[in-house]
Amino acid sequence: MDFLGINPVLLIASLMVSATPILLAAIGETVVEKSGVLNLGVEGMMIVGAVVGFITAVNTENPAIGFVTAAIAGALLSTIFATLVLHLKSNQVATGLGLTLVGLGISALLGKPYEGIKSPTLQSLDIPILADIPIFGRMLFSHDAMVYVSILIVGLVWYTLKYTRAGLVLRAVGENHDAAHALGYKVIRIRFLAIMFGGACSGLGGAYISLVRVPQWTEGMTAGAGWIALAIVVFASWKPWRTLIGAYLFGGITVLQLNLQAAGVAIPVEYLSMSPFLITIAVLVIISARGNQGAPASLGRPFHASN
Amino acid sequence: MKLKSILTSAIAAVALGTAAIAADIKVGFVYVGPVGDGGWTYEHDQGRKAVVEAFGDRVETIYQENVPEGADSERVMTQMALQGADLIFTTSFGYMDPTINVAKKFPNVKFEHATGYKRADNVSTYSARFYEGRAVQGHIAGKMTKTNKIGYIGSFPIPEVIRGINSAYIHAKKVNPDVEFNIVWAYTWFDPAKEADAANALIEQGCDVVLQHTDSTAPQAAAEKAGNVITFGQASDMAEFGPLPRVSSIIDDWGPYYVARTQAVLDGTWTSMDTWDGIGPGMVKIGEISSAVPADIKAEAEALRDALGSGEYHAFTGPLNKQDGTPWLAAGETADDGTLAGMNFYVEGLTGTIPQ
Numbered sequence: 001m002d003f004l005g006i007n008p009v010l011l012i013a014s015l016m017v018s019a020t021p022i023l024l025a026a027i028g029e030t031v032v033e034k035s036g037v038l039n040l041g042v043e044g045m046m047i048v049g050a051v052v053g054f055i056t057a058v059n060t061e062n063p064a065i066g067f068v069t070a071a072i073a074g075a076l077l078s079t080i081f082a083t084l085v086l087h088l089k090s091n092q093v094a095t096g097l098g099l100t101l102v103g104l105g106i107s108a109l110l111g112k113p114y115e116g117i118k119s120p121t122l123q124s125l126d127i128p129i130l131a132d133i134p135i136f137g138r139m140l141f142s143h144d145a146m147v148y149v150s151i152l153i154v155g156l157v158w159y160t161l162k163y164t165r166a167g168l169v170l171r172a173v174g175e176n177h178d179a180a181h182a183l184g185y186k187v188i189r190i191r192f193l194a195i196m197f198g199g200a201c202s203g204l205g206g207a208y209i210s211l212v213r214v215p216q217w218t219e220g221m222t223a224g225a226g227w228i229a230l231a232i233v234v235f236a237s238w239k240p241w242r243t244l245i246g247a248y249l250f251g252g253i254t255v256l257q258l259n260l261q262a263a264g265v266a267i268p269v270e271y272l273s274m275s276p277f278l279i280t281i282a283v284l285v286i287i288s289a290r291g292n293q294g295a296p297a298s299l300g301r302p303f304h305a306s307n
Numbered sequence: 308m309k310l311k312s313i314l315t316s317a318i319a320a321v322a323l324g325t326a327a328i329a330a331d332i333k334v335g336f337v338y339v340g341p342v343g344d345g346g347w348t349y350e351h352d353q354g355r356k357a358v359v360e361a362f363g364d365r366v367e368t369i370y371q372e373n374v375p376e377g378a379d380s381e382r383v384m385t386q387m388a389l390q391g392a393d394l395i396f397t398t399s400f401g402y403m404d405p406t407i408n409v410a411k412k413f414p415n416v417k418f419e420h421a422t423g424y425k426r427a428d429n430v431s432t433y434s435a436r437f438y439e440g441r442a443v444q445g446h447i448a449g450k451m452t453k454t455n456k457i458g459y460i461g462s463f464p465i466p467e468v469i470r471g472i473n474s475a476y477i478h479a480k481k482v483n484p485d486v487e488f489n490i491v492w493a494y495t496w497f498d499p500a501k502e503a504d505a506a507n508a509l510i511e512q513g514c515d516v517v518l519q520h521t522d523s524t525a526p527q528a529a530a531e532k533a534g535n536v537i538t539f540g541q542a543s544d545m546a547e548f549g550p551l552p553r554v555s556s557i558i559d560d561w562g563p564y565y566v567a568r569t570q571a572v573l574d575g576t577w578t579s580m581d582t583w584d585g586i587g588p589g590m591v592k593i594g595e596i597s598s599a600v601p602a603d604i605k606a607e608a609e610a611l612r613d614a615l616g617s618g619e620y621h622a623f624t625g626p627l628n629k630q631d632g633t634p635w636l637a638a639g640e641t642a643d644d645g646t647l648a649g650m651n652f653y654v655e656g657l658t659g660t661i662p663q
Contacts, residue, residue: 010511018504108341115343116524116547121532214499214525215532219341220373221523223498254501258508261491262458269464269492269662 006259009139012252016140016147017213019251021046021205021222024150025229026236026243027157028201033233034161035194036174036298040096041081042202043226044103049074049203050210051107054217057119063211066119067146067204074203075196077103082195086188089302104220114217121215122146146208151244153201158240170194174296177303187303202226235284237294249283250276330367332394334358334569335387337380338372339399339522340497346522347496347542348372350559351398351421357562358569366569376401384409388416394572396565397421399496400465406430417577419568422467424648426579433564436585437467438474438647439615440557441518442622443593443608444539445478447555448486448516450604451537455485458509460502460519460526461492464662466650468520473654474622475518478611480656488657489514499525510536517552527553537599544594555608556594564590583644586616623647628655 025042032039052073057066081099084090122144125131130141161167170190173180177187209225210217228250236242257272336355340348355368369387374380380402387395388409394417397406403423410418410430418430426432448457457479461468472490479486489512491505498521506517506526510533519526519541527545530536530552538548540556564582571577584590593612596605614620625636630653636642653661 007511014504014507014511018500021500108343112343116345118528118531118547209500214503214528216499216524216528218345218499218523218525219343220497221499221525223495223500225500255504255508258491258493258501258505259511262489262505262508262512262514264489264659268660269494273492273494 006256006263009135011256011259012139013143015248015252015255016143018255019247020147020150021208021213022225022229022232022250023244023247024153024205024208025202025226026232026247027150027154027240028198028205029229029233030236030238030240030243031157031161031170031201032194032198033299034174034238034296035170035191036177036296036301036303037085037191037195038092038096038300039078039081039099039195039198040093040230041078041099041103041226042198042229043222043224044100045074045077045199045202046103046206046209046226046229047107047220047222048077048103048110049206050222051111051114051206051217053203053207054119054210055110055114057207057211058114058117061120063120063122066211067207070203070207071200072203074199074201074206076199077106078195078199078202079192081199082192085302086191086195089304092300092302100226108219111217111219115219117217119211119215119217122212144212146204146212150204150208154240154244161240171296174298177298177301181303181305187305191303202229205229231280234295235280235287237287238296239294246280246283250280253279331365332569332572333367333369333390333392334565334572335384335390335392335395336368336370337374337383337387337395337397337399337402338370339374339376339401341372342370344497344522345524345543345545346540347559348398348522350543351396351561354561354565358565361566362569362573365573374402377405381405381409384418385412388413392416394419394569394577400463400467417572426581428579431568431579431581433582434467435559435561435590436583436622437557437559437591438470439585439622440591440593441471441474442478442615443612444518444555444557445475445480446482446611447539447596447600447604447608448475448518448537449479449481449483450607451554451600452479452483452486452516454513454515455483456487456489456512456514456516458506458512458514458517459488459490460505460509460517460521461490462496462521463494464492466648469653469661470647470650471518471520472657473650476657477623477627477654490657490659492662493521495521497522499523502526503529506530507533524548540594546594549595550597550599553597554600555596558592558594560590560592583648586612587618629653630655630657 049070053066053070056069057063084095124142124144127141131137173190181187232246235246253276338348342352371383374383396419398421400422406420422434493505502521503525506529517538527538527548530538537554538552542559544556621641623642625640626638627636629635
């Protein structure tokens with residue numbers, strides 16, 4: 001069953017865990033960008049979610065409450081961005097970068113008393129019947145609830161964007177905000193809500209790192225996951241299911257290269273370490289070679305009703 | 308109203324002025340991770356706090372966290388020098404060339420670079436003989452492992468890390484000839500999620516001891532979750548993970564050195580030098596060996612620690628061969644500091660190659 005000394009069942013099981021934080025953040029950002037706003041503050045919202053989720057989980061001894069408050073914290077932080085960008089017309093790129101810095105700072109401040117404390121973590125579900133299936137049970141059906149929640153969110157976003165009126169309106173706002181405004185849609189309000197959804201998803205992703213994947217609080221612990229999530233949105237051409245593929249591919253290669261090293265496979269480590277990035281670049285090249293990448297036409301453009 | 312605000316700002320200016328006069332010197336610290344990493348940077352910041360405590364108002368300290376190795380660190384050091392720092396500690400290997408570059412531009416500022424080997428008239432280097440602590444870890448690891456597989460999370464393939472791997476391996480092998488080392492290079496000093504993944508990969512491979520040369524406590528948490536795996540605190544005690552998985556630790560104690568060097572600048576006696584201290588002078592400490600380690604192994608480990616500290620035993624004592632089988636040290640011969648400082652080879656028995 002082993003391949004190059006690596007058990008593929010354990011590999012896939014651990015890649016799903018390792019990819020979940022970036023998947024959550026990426027699917028949230030997909031919705032934000034579909035509404036025509038570029039929020040580069042994903043990293044900041046993730047880390048605030050990580051610290052707030054950790055603090056509440058430790059104090060309530062309930063990781064589920066931790067995740068809920070992490071989502072709320074991420075959404076609240078994103079309202080600062082939304083207000084600045086939508087109401088005060090500040091530059092989206094600069095404001096997003098600022099949000100990341102603010103988030104890193106706030107989280108360091110809040111997290112100081114919580115360093116070195118252990119948190120209650122989510123138990124794996126071991127779904128009855130399904131978890132007993134040989135191979136696939138261990139691989140796919142014995143994770144913690146958040147892994148399935150993240151996939152569910154991807155499914156919901158896909159369905160909403162593709163089949164519902166709300167999704168159609170959101171996409172219209174992202175493609176051409178002037179036309180959407182002329183049709184009577186509340187561009188600002190829709191974008192505000194999309195940004196809050198993105199913040200909540202980033203918060204969940206951050207909390208997954210501090211409550212499940214690591215599980216502890218360390219300053220700066222997201223260590224760039226938010227930037228990878230932003231890249232995955234582009235990688236996925238703003239399509240929900242492709243974000244899932246992108247996140248699992250990236251998470252998978254990261255885990256695979258560490259496993260190959262641990263198994264002592266004689267491939268130079270430099271190649272293994274750069275492989276996640278090489279493959280990401282390769283896929284981006286292939287996608288862009290096919291032309292239309294599906295970027296929302298109004299992405300990053302400020303909107304004012306007077307235009 | 309206007310007069311009042313002018314007066315207030317005048318008072319503020321005077322207050323600021325006196326504050327600046329009050330401190331005799333300003334000491335800067337450049338950190339590679341956050342001060343709350345619980346490991347490497349945490350201990351350097353404890354050293355900074357020791358300086359504050361020792362000198363009070365006579366010395367002002369400034370620090371910058373999360374400074375990437377490379378060009379960005381040059382900017383940070385330059386900024387500190389321009390702010391009037393008299394002494395700057397740069398606390399990661401990757402700051403070596405930037406420190407030298409910035410030191411050239413500010414000949415009157417003293418620099419202290421940790422773990423490097425390039426010096427100048429105003430650049431000292433200092434490091435700790437972590438490998439002595441690794442020897443103690445290797446001994447405990449070799450005795451405690453049941454699967455005979457020991458995992459090692461390396462950061463970057465630099466001499467400091469390679470020395471640690473060799474030292475741990477030599478002493479594990481000495482007490483357990485069947486022991487094998489699985490080494491994973493994380494290519495980061497600090498990335499809790501990646502460190503956790505690396506620890507998990509090693510544990511999935513059957514390692515029941517995980518040694519780390521990265522700075523966060525994430526591998527400890529991963530080992531705790533997996534159960535039946537032991538770990539060692541890195542750079543800091545990490546006692547919160549004891550008695551299991553953390554069974555002991557290497558603690559870096561920079562405080563006395565930082566105080567001494569600050570004193571030297573105050574006295575005007577500072578000169579460029581190279582300091583490399585181990586268990587003996589107290590720069591490396593072995594954290595409490597926990598109750599999870601049987602008493603006889605604990606006693607042996609402590610005896611090894613004391614022998615290393617007193618200098619009667621050297622962690623690299625022959626006969627030792629290099630990985631390819633060529634002789635390195637004859638029986639009873641000990642390694643010289645020059646070879647250790649530039650160590651770029653594995654000792655015989657380790658598998659895999661060092662990334663170049």
